[in-house]
Amino acid sequence: MSTPILWIVVPGVIAFVLIFLLRRRTISMIVAILTALILSGLAWWLEVGEVITFGPWAFKIQEQLTVAGRSFVISNLDRPQVALFYIVLAFWFIGALGISTPPLFIPLGLASVAIWIAALAVQPILYAALLIEVAVLLSVLMLTPIGKSVNRGVLRFLTYQTLGVPFILLAGWFLSGIEVEAGNTQDIVRAAIFLGFGFAFHLGIFPLHGWIPMLTETAHPYVTAFVISTMISIGVLFPVGFMQRYPSLYEEIDLLDIFRFLGILMVLVGGAWAAFQRHLGRILGFAMILETGRTFLTIGLPEGDQMLFALYIPRILALGVWAFSLSNLKAHSEDLRFHAVQGLGRKYPIIGAGLVLAQFSLVGIPLLGGFPTYLILWEQSAVYGVWISLGAVLGSAGLLIGGLRSLAVLVMGPEEVSGPQDDRGRIFSNIIILLGVSAMFIIGIFPQWFVPALTSISGTFGSLTP
Amino acid sequence: MNVTAVAPFAVVWVGITALILLVSRDWRVSITALGAQYVGIFIFVALVWPVEYAVVKLITGWISAAILGMGLVDSAEAWEDQLGGWVSGTLFRFFIAGFVGFVAFALTPSVARWVLRASEVQIMAGLLLIGLGLFHLGLTAQPVRIIIGLLTVLSGFEIFYATMETSLLVNAMLAVVTLGLALTGSYFNAAGLEGGT
Incomplete structure (x- = not known):
């Protein structure tokens, strides 16, 4: 065994x-x-x-x-x-x-x-690219239920993920050459370029992020959130793993600076776009882009490996509650555009509350799950310049605007909607949402119970600093 | 068979098959062209690998084409796409193919400095397939055509990669990905058919 x-x-x-x-x-x-x-x-x-x-x-x-x-x-x-x-x-x-x-x-x-x-x-790690592609193919099947035509978000997702594979394979090949002939600067730069393109396709790094909001707009919100959050959470460990294995990447290129820059860029893009969306699913997509940005920003910080796992649980919890609430809402309104969901928060108050509080948790509102770890992130990023910290806060502000607009749309219907009509299924869903929201508050109020355990998980990824 | 002697003709062969994939409006012609494309890929891979290993690419490609074809038998309408007017659409695609051919020809010497073990014909064929595959992806929203575009891009890459990486496991996994893409394309047809949406 x-x-x-x-x-x-x-x-x-x-x-x-x-x-x-x-x-x-x-x-x-x-x-x-x-x-x-x-x-x-x-x-x-x-x-x-x-x-x-x-x-x-x-x-x-x-x-x-x-x-x-x-x-x-x-x-x-x-x-x-x-x-x-x-x-x-x-x-x-x-x-x-x-x-x-x-x-x-x-x-x-x-x-x-x-x-x-x-x-x-x-x-060797280069085999990972092909295994990731197999996982992507399974995800595509999950996102395309029998009886429904494949949607354009899924097609875009499949295309981008598949186009990323050759880049990672080529990067792996160049890196294996570096192992044989240490100090080959040209190959190091080429490997870094290919690796960058490969993971840009895989993780939806700006400007290759278009498939994420497209997917959250068109596919099942819960399944989509599962697929993308898994990709962000596990997928981001691969570039880190490459850097750990091939320290020469550090010696030639300041990768941590690049991670910080990409991180802040994606936080700003995710936040800015989330503020102006008119579709609840697309806001979720841009929140995920923002989360990818936060993850990259974390990697670029000292002791980022520990922070990486501390961010994990609050993120998954918030995304899970958000996607769960959104899926429940979609069961009542197939269309998730603002004009179609007006007033549904009054009809389904717990679903509406779950959706908005999960957004606020990802913003970093005090007392909610995201706040303690995001606060540390903002503090630590300020060490590298106020503009980085300011950018991280601005991204959150954008998502906050998106959350407030969602709240406004859900509670301000054009006309009165009938009161809640709970059935057995909805009661069970409401209990799950309430449990999720309670967990977000518990993590936010008592971070000392969770953060130390999560920061010790970094394991093999050790310190990212060369 | 001396594959080195036929390699220059194989460049023309894969160019023509990729062009047919780009302009064809009949799924039977496209699936045949996809199968024929893998003959060219087999020739380029056989330049650097023993024939008994290179033939895996050919068989994988043919099985993929067969899987996609079987999926389309019952849903030929799924193949319909917005190709534009017959003359204008086809001319546009010919123009694009010519442009890609020119770019592939121009880039070959530069890429040869990176991929040292590949011959010029392999590089040109690889670039041609990658370029035409990418254009195919950019010009369609039809699921099976997108799968064909992805298979074309991957085929181009596999020609390069065969000259770099000789590990059988990596290439076996690439074959799994090729078959997986074809199965996914077939599933797209089946999933859409089941509900009739």
Whole structure:
């Protein structure tokens, strides 16, 4: 038994079996939630390399699996990250109990996270690009339910992700050349350029960000939020991993400066565009662009690796509650443009509150989940110049305007709307939203319970400073 | 078979097939052209790889074309696209193809300094496919055509990449991606058909 078998192959096999249970949605969801929780628990407690006795049996978990000469490695240092990814997956699946999601969401969601973890574990790292593409293809299937024509957002998403693959493969090839012939400046610069283009396509870095709002506008909000937030959260670890593995990238180019610049650019773009949108789904998309920017900004800061994981839970929680509320709203109004959702906040107050409070949490409003970590981010970024900190705050201000406009539209209908008509399904959804909002407040009010544990997760990514 | 001798003709061959993909309005012609394109790719890959390995590209490409074709048999209307007027649309695409051909020809010496192990014909064919594939992507919103555009771009890249990376696993995974894209294209047709939307 090895860790890659446990955290990559086993969930992959379970996901495959779940495809045959598409018609039994509840069973499929419960199995997937339990799987994610058990895998997360095992990642938290199971010591790799130590002999484990189980009754008459004793076995040792190896950290490496070799396939066709290439290895997948999940060591003790990686376990906290794996635990975090699976607990977050369980969070998304639990949320899916309260809304109608495409049938393939559960099996392919489980499979895609397993593949993302495989991409993080594979060595040499250049193989990751192809595994990411496989995860993208699964995501495309999740985003295109049977019975509905493929929408343009999904097509744009697939196109951009696929175009990113060759760049990362080429970067990997140039970097392997650097390993052989150290100090080859030309190859280092070429590798950095290709790597930059590759991840610009993958992570939707400005100006290649168009697919994100297009996707959130046209596809299922909850599934889209899951796909994009997974890409931001796990995908961003790859450029960091490349930098860790090839320190010569640092020596020739000031990558941290580039990360800070890209970060602030995306925060400003996300915030500015979010302020002027007239579609609730597109605001979510630009909030995700803003979050990608914050992530890049964090990488560019000292001890950014620790901050990276501290941002993770508040972000996922807010995006989850936002997307969940939006999906509920979409069940009542197929069109999420402002003119179509006017007054729906009065008819569905808890859904409306969940949607707006989640936006405010991502803005960094005090008492909500995002505030403690964003405050640290703004403080630390000020060390590199007031303009960086100011840009980060301006981006949040843009999202705040978007949130206030959403609130105004949801409560100010052209005419009176009838009062709430709760049914059993809606009560369950409301409970989930209330739990999510409560969690956002708890994280915001008692950050000392969460932030220290999350900052210690950085594991193999260690310090990013050369 | 001496693949080196036929390589210059293969440049013309992949250029013509990519051009047909760009201008064709009949899905049967396009799928045939896609299959034929992979013959050219096989020739370029066989210049640097043993034939028994290079043939994997050919088989993968043909299977991909077959998967896409089977998906279109029941939904030929899904192929319909806004190609513009017959004369103006086709002329426009010919003009673009000529432009891409010119750019590929002009860029070949520069790229040769980067990709040292690739011959000029491989670089020209790779650039031609990448360029025409990208234009194809830019000119259509039809799902299967987008998949064909992506396959064309990836094919161009694979010609370069075969000269750099000889790992069989990487190339096997590239084959998985090619087949995955074709299956996704076929799924797009099936998903749309099921609900009739």
